[in-house]
Amino acid sequence: xxxxxxxxxxxxxxxxxxxxxxxxxxxxxxxxxxxxxxxxxxxxxxxxxxxxxxxxxxxxxxxxxxxxxxxxxxxxxxxxxxxxxxxxxxxxxxxxxxxxxxxxxxxxxxxxxxxxxxxxxxxxxxxxxxxxxxxxxxxxxxxxxxxxxxxxxxxxxxxxxxxxxxxxxxxxxxxxxxxxxxxxxxxxxx
Amino acid sequence: xxxxxxxxxxxxxxxxxxxxxxxxxxxxxxxxxxxxxxxxxxxxxxxxxxxxxxxxxxxxxxxxxxxxxxxxxxxxxxxxxxxxxxxxxxxxxxxxxxxxxxxxxxxxxxxxxxxxxxxxxxxxxxxxxxxxxxxxxxxxxxxxxxxxxxxxxxxxxxxxxxxxxxxxxxxxxxxxxxxxxxxxxxxxxx
Numbered sequence: 001x002x003x004x005x006x007x008x009x010x011x012x013x014x015x016x017x018x019x020x021x022x023x024x025x026x027x028x029x030x031x032x033x034x035x036x037x038x039x040x041x042x043x044x045x046x047x048x049x050x051x052x053x054x055x056x057x058x059x060x061x062x063x064x065x066x067x068x069x070x071x072x073x074x075x076x077x078x079x080x081x082x083x084x085x086x087x088x089x090x091x092x093x094x095x096x097x098x099x100x101x102x103x104x105x106x107x108x109x110x111x112x113x114x115x116x117x118x119x120x121x122x123x124x125x126x127x128x129x130x131x132x133x134x135x136x137x138x139x140x141x142x143x144x145x146x147x148x149x150x151x152x153x154x155x156x157x158x159x160x161x162x163x164x165x166x167x168x169x170x171x172x173x174x175x176x177x178x179x180x181x182x183x184x185x186x187x188x189x190x
Numbered sequence: 191x192x193x194x195x196x197x198x199x200x201x202x203x204x205x206x207x208x209x210x211x212x213x214x215x216x217x218x219x220x221x222x223x224x225x226x227x228x229x230x231x232x233x234x235x236x237x238x239x240x241x242x243x244x245x246x247x248x249x250x251x252x253x254x255x256x257x258x259x260x261x262x263x264x265x266x267x268x269x270x271x272x273x274x275x276x277x278x279x280x281x282x283x284x285x286x287x288x289x290x291x292x293x294x295x296x297x298x299x300x301x302x303x304x305x306x307x308x309x310x311x312x313x314x315x316x317x318x319x320x321x322x323x324x325x326x327x328x329x330x331x332x333x334x335x336x337x338x339x340x341x342x343x344x345x346x347x348x349x350x351x352x353x354x355x356x357x358x359x360x361x362x363x364x365x366x367x368x369x370x371x372x373x374x375x376x377x378x379x380x
Binding site for chain 2 (some may be wrong): 024025028029030031032033035036058059062065066067069070073074075076077078080082101109110112113164173
């Protein structure tokens with residue numbers, strides 16, 4: 001998606017340690033009108049898939065998922081990283097490693113809200129090694145729901161997680177796919 | 191807002207310990223079309239206030255804030271509960287106590303994204319004792335920005351946090367204000 005690639009080149013910042021900061025329009029300050037354009041692109045890609053639910057993971061996926069879900073007319077379910085008094089009863093859970101935060105966490109969703117009849121689109125901001133996406137796919141499978149695919153804003157393609165998942169026959173659509181990232185700049189996959 | 195009160199009576203669940211669970215349409219599964227109606231109500235209330243930014247706190251505020259922000263045509267800034275490699279540089283921070291999770295945490299926003307010229311509307315899902323809202327107000331004040339007010343989905347009015355803040359001259363608008371909550375049911379303020 002050319003609009004997103006341009007925005008990454010304009011506003012994204014690279015930092016040592018393979019960091020691409022997009023916290024000025026994606027994951028701290030959220031440019032909702034821009035994200036709405038990304039949501040329309042997800043609808044163009046998955047709008048004919050009879051999606052019944054959008055699944056994401058807290059926290060930075062939630063805004064993108066909600067804006068996208070408005071276009072689909074379906075609810076959002078977000079996987080939680082900590083159990084609280086607000087979530088009780090039986091859950092599906094999966095272990096996810098965060099390379100950004102440097103820790104493992106169990107993420108979970110209530111079994112009440114993910115059903116075998118659901119057709120699920122996973123939405124998230126980043127895909128790198130794929131741990132978060134693997135966890136969400138695992139949860140969809142535990143529920144016996146149908147996975148329509150995953151829509152990702154920014155994939156670090158060179159980290160390989162997306163292609164490993166694609167090789168299993170899962171549709172993964174990333175609006176910007178980064179081929180390389182270093183102090184000299186950002187190159188997109190062509 | 192009658193629509194929200196009705197929905198709380200239909201879908202909300204009370205539990206011992208002053209719990210009102212609305213995780214089937216607000217803070218786990220998110221009914222985005224319903225939240226969009228709440229966002230329109232926030233716009234009716236604050237649409238003439240020249241809001242430049244909507245501030246919320248992760249995680250459950252983000253979806254409501256993003257959907258509301260689409261109507262205002264302004265970006266969302268969400269306060270984070272943990273520093274990560276994605277946030278660097280100087281931050282405004284404030285301590286917030288979560289009664290739901292039973293812990294204190296520092297929440298923060300990057301100083302780059304909250305400016306003295308900003309006119310800020312705070313949006314959140316719940317207001318009870320007011321700790322999260324106090325923290326966000328503190329952050330707005332640290333930035334020297336103008337606080338337009340706070341828009342809350344559900345206020346537990348009997349816990350008093352909202353009225354303490356209103357007594358300081360801050361506009362707090364809650365779409366549903368609960369007067370009492372126990373195993374016998376939910377009563378709204380009239």
